[in-house]
Amino acid sequence: MNYQFEVLDKSICYSGFFRMEKYRLRHELFAGGWSGEMSRECLERGHAVAVLLYDPGTDQVVLLEQFRIGALDYPVGPWLLEIVAGIMDDPAETAEEVARRETMEEAGCVPLELAPICRYLVSPGGTSESITLFCGRVDAASVASGVHGLASEHEDIRVRVVSRTEALDLLQAGRINSAAPIIALQWLELNRSKLLERWGGGAA
Secondary structure, eight states, X not given: OOOOEEEEEEEEEEESSSEEEEEEEEEBOTTSSBOOXXXXXXXXXXXXXXXXXXXXXXXXXXXXXXXXXXXXXSTTOSEEEEOEEEEOOOTTSOHHHHHHHHHHHHHSSXXXXXXXXXXXXXXXXXXXXXXXXXXXXXXXXGSOOSEESOGGGTOOEEEEEEEHHHHHHHHHTTSXXXXXXHHHHHHHHHHHHHHHHHHOOSOO
């Protein structure tokens, strides 16, 4: 059954680096009838793309370390180990184009191929943001070491090339703790054999 909803009113509460919108709405109930009118705020920050860079020949992945405001109070601190990611802020760009652009900006290389993983909602209880997730084939030797990112966006991104097993150890230890790299690394474990058949590389 396709349940219905009705937006009664929408207004902007705040507009800055992100935008906060306030809705008055109601929706159909599983038991029948309609809910009462409710008020909800939704963070509008656009949609994003993320890419796990993987070298099938050396069985290595590329991780990025950078400061994140949302992790200020997190036990391991606000410098997180992540993967390439960026906002889709130009409607004319495809997700694949954003993936390639962000890989160059943040890791200093271009993915040779992109394998789609999934598109998921980040936190639908409070934001409309979704992430389109890819695995990108790279030659690890071509990845530029050092610090990357756009100065105009205050990016300070350190590149780390590690073995796939080391990345999984970091995940198990809780050092990798944001959704995109967790999902991507788990997907790689489940799909690595098929990926190696497609891309070539070491023994599955």
